[in-house]
Amino acid sequence: MAFTFQVNDEVKFKHDEALLAKSQGFKPTLKHHVVTPTALVALDRQPKLLGGYxxxxVAEVSDLVNQPLKRDGRIILDFGEHCVGKFSINATATGSPMDAPLFCRIRFAEMPVELSYNSADYDGWLSKSWIQEETLHLDQLPATIDLPRRYSFRYVEITVLDTSPKWQVVFDQPQVITQSSVDARQVTVPKLADPMLKRIYQVGLKTLEDCMQEVFEDGxxxxxxxxxxDLRLQALxxxxxxxxxxIIKRCLYLFGAMPAEDGRVVANVFTQPKDVPDDTFLFDYSLFFISILSDYENYDADDQLLTDLYPVAKKQMDVALAKVDDQGxxxxxxxxxxxVDWSNDFDKTTAGQAVMIYALRQFIQLAHQAQDDQVDRYQAALDQLLNFAQAQLFDSDxxxxxxxxxxxxxxxSQAWMVLAQVMDDATNKAIMQKTVAQLFPVTGIATPYMYHHITEALxxxxxxxDAIALMKHYWGGMITLGADTYWEAYDPNQQDYSPYGSPLLNSYCHAWSCTPVYLIQKYLIKGGLKNAKRESDAQ
Amino acid sequence: MAFTFQVNDEVKFKHDEALLAKSQGFKPTLKHHVVTPTALVALDRQPKLLGGYxxxxVAEVSDLVNQPLKRDGRIILDFGEHCVGKFSINATATGSPMDAPLFCRIRFAEMPVELSYNSADYDGWLSKSWIQEETLHLDQLPATIDLPRRYSFRYVEITVLDTSPKWQVVFDQPQVITQSSVDARQVTVPKLADPMLKRIYQVGLKTLEDCMQEVFEDGxxxxxxxxxxDLRLQALxxxxxxxxxxIIKRCLYLFGAMPAEDGRVVANVFTQPKDVPDDTFLFDYSLFFISILSDYENYDADDQLLTDLYPVAKKQMDVALAKVDDQGxxxxxxxxxxxVDWSNDFDKTTAGQAVMIYALRQFIQLAHQAQDDQVDRYQAALDQLLNFAQAQLFDSDxxxxxxxxxxxxxxxSQAWMVLAQVMDDATNKAIMQKTVAQLFPVTGIATPYMYHHITEALxxxxxxxDAIALMKHYWGGMITLGADTYWEAYDPNQQDYSPYGSPLLNSYCHAWSCTPVYLIQKYLIKGGLKNAKRESDAQ
Incomplete structure (x- = not known):
């Protein structure tokens, strides 16, 4: 997620310190690995890959020490996999004594195409500050360049902006100390005969791993x-x-602790340097608080979590129901x-109604579990919403x-109405068959988020x-273009699409795209989700 | 000094650990002051100042907190005086929560004209790494930007390269912690009735102070x-x-400890991260080892220093005398x-002969002091050199x-021959009168180093x-153009001259230009040098 800018800086927020303390208690300890590059590489024109690059x-990493670099010298390190972590490299001077500082630029790229762009050319609306590029001066060598910031990358380009005519710089011992709250090396990957599905799963797992930090990060x-x-899909x-x-409990408590004063859960929160809600509100995102709590309770019934957060969930539903008229x-x-999706080129009324029904079904289940004596009221509201959808929004012709x-x-509309189970199974199947026949191929959609819901509806x-075909077309399409992790945005019809006007701003490891692991486990592995649960319990 | 590039990386050097240890023992403890800006300023076209800027x-520094800045926002802090030290400033976010890092550029300028240049346009031969400009990302605010490097500046420009559309940055509490091994605030400035001479003295004192770090730095x-x-002039x-x-002893021991294996003292040494001689050799610079030792002994006879370093001094003279033919x-x-000077557009043969005589006179004095039984040999060599100069190089017509x-x-040639006292006083006076009459105004000379020797010869x-007039014309000229400290290079006939093609590379506080304090004390204040000695002894 991103791409949405609301400024509501007059809104006041609650801070429930008890819930925030619980959130803090579930903060994960990060796991670290040392990863070293696999090769020195050069950017290469490859028309079939993303952006043509x-x-x-060009050399072994061990050859780095034999490459003294002077002004405009450049190396690209390939770490062989997507990494999230802190980079370091040693630098030494060779030649005459070092009579000027070392001046260099270090760029981090998730995809090779990023290295073909010049950051100075970017003038889009999204903050330039996201471009992963540092320039630095070192007054003395030898030194270890140990960058304090965390980066997300597979490739590291180092350009020597200057030494002096009298000496050169030699780099050595590049490494990254990766970080994540989980470790994909410890997870059993399901046996999948289809090599593309297997790869789709692996890339999804890596995407999820790299987005699981002290919270689920979107990118x-x-x-x-x-x-x-994003949290809803990452949790699944x-x-x-x-x-x-x-980490799921941590995130639920974070959202539950900091709603607006009118009770609405915010669309996103910040946790650094302290816990702060963003002043952005989305109707469906607030409702997904219910969804996430419901999914959690289905996965592992937790009375304390329910007791703590059911009131927040109920508030979301009450705020939402106030938006439903007496026709439903x-x-x-x-x-x-x-x-629903980034695109504003389609009408979202019916999809919104469907999300409301989807969340209300889950809420009623929670209300039963919480022994809420007002369940009947919500059941009545559901019936009204369903009636309106079936009678007014479904065109039987x-x-x-x-x-x-x-x-x-x-x-x-079709996907969400199917997911909300508004019609019976046979009708749902017919709806999705017609969708495939009449509305496919999907156009105008660039988010894995929307593609996920279409695939799940299939x-x-x-x-x-059809679901597998769409999954291969979409997530497999990213793999064919060179993805090591899945992207924030990908439109198969416009492969170079960037919502920000430059791949330098694109996030090529983005949480809401990781869902093939869930879809494959749920729909393609016999007892998949149960297996996963059993394995995690055994750890 | 700078501007000279020799690469002699095959030369081997001695490392006399005993002398290096003595050098270390005289390493000064740096003194620090906290300096805060005096105003927020804007660059302003002022045709009479250097480069027209x-x-x-534009505002009080206290107004900084009322200036939230977003993309392309810019402030310039004026510290009111030249500073050498470490800069820090606080940064806070205001508006919606900080949803992107802060990305900013900080530039340090000694002279306003530097701020009118774009560092990206510089493509000269001197290392770009000297340009005092940093770009940085801060992932979290509030934060103190506490830059680890030392800068030399009066002005600090901060440009916000980006925040995000949702928040702005506010800066506060800018300061520099200055450093020097001396403190000009503790020094009594001589009473000078002439306001320009007074200012010339003050600016020279500041220049010297800011160049006196753990060694005498050139800039x-x-x-x-x-x-x-530079050391020779700085010591004077x-x-x-x-x-x-x-600090003078420290520097003498550094040079004395690390000559080339053939005995020649190098033109410069590095002391960070360890003591290393540069592989650059200049005939006159090696001889100045003698000069500096002699000046020291004249100022404060030090038997230990003489005992330790006389052999090094003698070696310089012996190497030099090997270059003198039997005609002298x-x-x-x-x-x-x-x-002699940066310029290679004049013949340096006669000036070189004069420097040789100048240094040999001082050496003979040292040899007497050291009770060297070979004094006669050096006296004979001096006579030969003098004879040749008087007979062959002086054109009596x-x-x-x-x-x-x-x-x-x-x-x-005239200046150095006068300084070397090759002719008698009356002839010297006549030579300098003719020089003023026939060869002034000085042209083609851009170094305070050469101007110093001409002025001293006058x-x-x-x-x-004439000496005062030249001092006012040259050092006063820099002041009129806006100097807070004296420059590495200044040619009154080409005021914007840069040896490097850009003022971004010019050093506007450069040691070899500080000598008006010496010239004024020696030649314009009755008992000046002796007064200075007395004051320093009393501290």
Whole structure:
């Protein structure tokens, strides 16, 4: 997530210190590995890869010490895998005595194409501060360049901006100390006969691992914060893989502790240097607080968690229900928009109604579990919402849902209505068959987030082959373009699409894209989610 | 000094550990002051100042906290005086929560004109690494930006390269912790009725103070190392002001400890991260080892210093005398050139002969003091050198010295021959009168180093008014252009001259320009040098 800018700096927030303390108690301890580069490489024109760039090996890493560099000298280190962590390298002077400082630039790239861009050319709206590039002066050598910041990368380019005519610099012992709250090396990967599915799973697992830091981050390169929409998908992926439930509890308590004074859970929170809610609100994201709590309780019933957070969940539903008219129609306002997807080129009314139903179903289950004596009221509201959706939003002539005053037929409406189980199974299957037949290929959608919901709706509708085909087309498409981890944004119809106008700002490891691990475990491995749970319990 | 590039990386050096230990024992303890800015300023077109730029005050420093800055926001802090030290400033975020790092650039300028140049445009031969500019990312605010490097500046420009559309940065509490081995605030400035001479003295004192670090540095901004030619002038200036003799001994021991295996003292040494001689040799600079030792002994006879270093001094003279033919003519080779000045547009033969005589006179005095039984041999050599100079190099028709096969008449020859007292006082006076009449105004000379020797020769010849006029024209010229400290290079005929093609590389506080304090004390204050000695003894 990112891409959404609301400024609501007049909003006041609650800070429930008891819940924040619980959140702190579930803060994970980071695990570290030392990773060294696998090769010295050069940028290489490779038309089939993202942006037309790959790398080619030019030397062994051990050859670094034989490459004295002077002004404009350049090396690119390939770490062989996506890394999140802190980089260091030794630098020594050779030649005459060092009569001027070393001046160098270090760039970190997740994808080779980033190295083909010049940061000075970027003038987009998103902050330049995200570009992973440092310039530094070292007054004395030898020295260890031990950068204090964390970076997200596979490639490290070092350009010597200057030494002096009298001496050169020699680099040695590059390494990264990676960090994550989980360790993919400790996880059993399911046996998948299909090599592409196997790779899709592995890349998803790496993506999830690298986004699991002290919270679930949306992207370790850019934004680096906890969004609730991403949290929902990351938690589902986590249950299917690492089973690290502490971090999920940490994140739920964070959101639960810091709603706005009107009770709405915010769309995202910051945790550094202290816990602060962002002043951004999205209707569906607030409702997903319910969803995440419900998913958690389904995975591992936790009475304390439920007791602590059920009131927050209920508040979200009450705020949302206030937006439903007496016909059962959700009426959204501009100051509390439904997200569904980045694209604003389709009507989101019906998808919003579906998310409401989806969350309300989960809420009613929680209400039963919490022994809330108002369950009937919510059940009645659900019936109204369902009735309106079935009677007014489903076009029985077309066999598809329509959305908005122009009765627009779009994929998001079908997918979410299927996920919300508004129609019976047979109708849901028919809806998704028509979607595939009439609305595919998907166009105008660049987020793995929306592709996830479409794919899951296909699985839920029993269209497993179509779901696998879409998964291979979309996540497999990123792999074919060179992905080591999945991206924040990818539109198969515009492969170089950047929402920010430059790949330097794109996040090529982004949490909401990791869901193939969940989809594969849930829909393609017999007893997959249960297996994952059992393995995590045994650890 | 700088500007000279020799690469002799095959030369082997001695390392006399006993002398290096003595050098270490005289290492000064740095003194620190906290200096805060006097105003927020903007760059201002002021045609009469260097490069056409000055600054104008735009706000009080206390107003900084009321200036939230976003992308492209900029402030310039004026510290009101030249500073050498470490800079820090606090940064805080305001607005919505900080959803991206702070990205900013900090530039340090000694003169306003530097701020009118873009470092990216510099492509000269001197290392870009000297440009005092840092870019940095701060992941979390509030934070104190406490830069670890030392800078030399009066002005600090901070440009916000980016925040994000949601928040701004506010800076506060800028300061520099200055450093020097001396403290000009503790020194009594002589009473000078002439306001320009008074200012010339003050600026010289500040220049010397800011160059006196753990060694005498040639420039605290650029090069930052110990050159022996600069040391000679700095030591003379130090006797006349601070009287900090320890640092002079430290520097003499450094040079004495690390000659080349053939005995030659190098032109400069590095002391960080360890003591290393540079592989650069200049004939006159090696001889100045003698000069500096002699000046020291004249200021404060030190038997231990003489015992330790007389052998090194003698070796310099012996190596030099090997270059003198049996006619008494110095015959220099390309691999051991005489410096005299940066300019290579004049013939240096006669000036070189004069420096040789100058140093030999001082050496003979040392030899007497050291009770060297070979004094007669050196006296004979001096007579030969003098005879050749008087008979062959002085053109009695012109009343001036000539230099080289084309019998070139240049100022450097006259000045150095007068300083070397090759002719009698009356002739010296006549030579300098002719020099003023026929060769002034000085052209093609951009170094305070050469201007110093011309000025001193005028004083030595008794032409006090001409000396003062030249001092006002040259050092006063820098002051008129806005100097807070004196510059490495200044040519009154080409005021914007940079030996490096950009003021970003110029050093505007450079040791070899500090000598007006010495000249004024020696030649304009009755008993000046003796007064300075007395004050320093009393401390």
């Amino acid at each position: 790959g790398v080619k090996k 370790p390169k850019r934004d680096r914060r906890l969004w609730i929409g 992926a986590d249950y299917a893989t690492f089973g690290n439930t502490d 129609q959700l009426q959204l306002s501009d100051d509390y928009p439904v997200f 077309q066999g598809l849902f329509v959305s908005g005053p122009k009765r627009e037929v779009n994929i998001a 699985f839920e509708a029993g269209l497993t082959d | 000055g600054v104008k005050k 605290p901004k650029r090069d930052r190392r110990l050159w022996i030619g 200036a130090d006797y006349a002001t601070f009287g900090n003799t320890d 003519q110095l015959q220099l080779s390309d691999d051991y050139p005489v410096f 012109q009343g001036l010295f000539v230099s080289g096969p084309k019998r070139e008449v240049n100022i450097a 004083f030595e010849a008794g032409l006090t008014d």
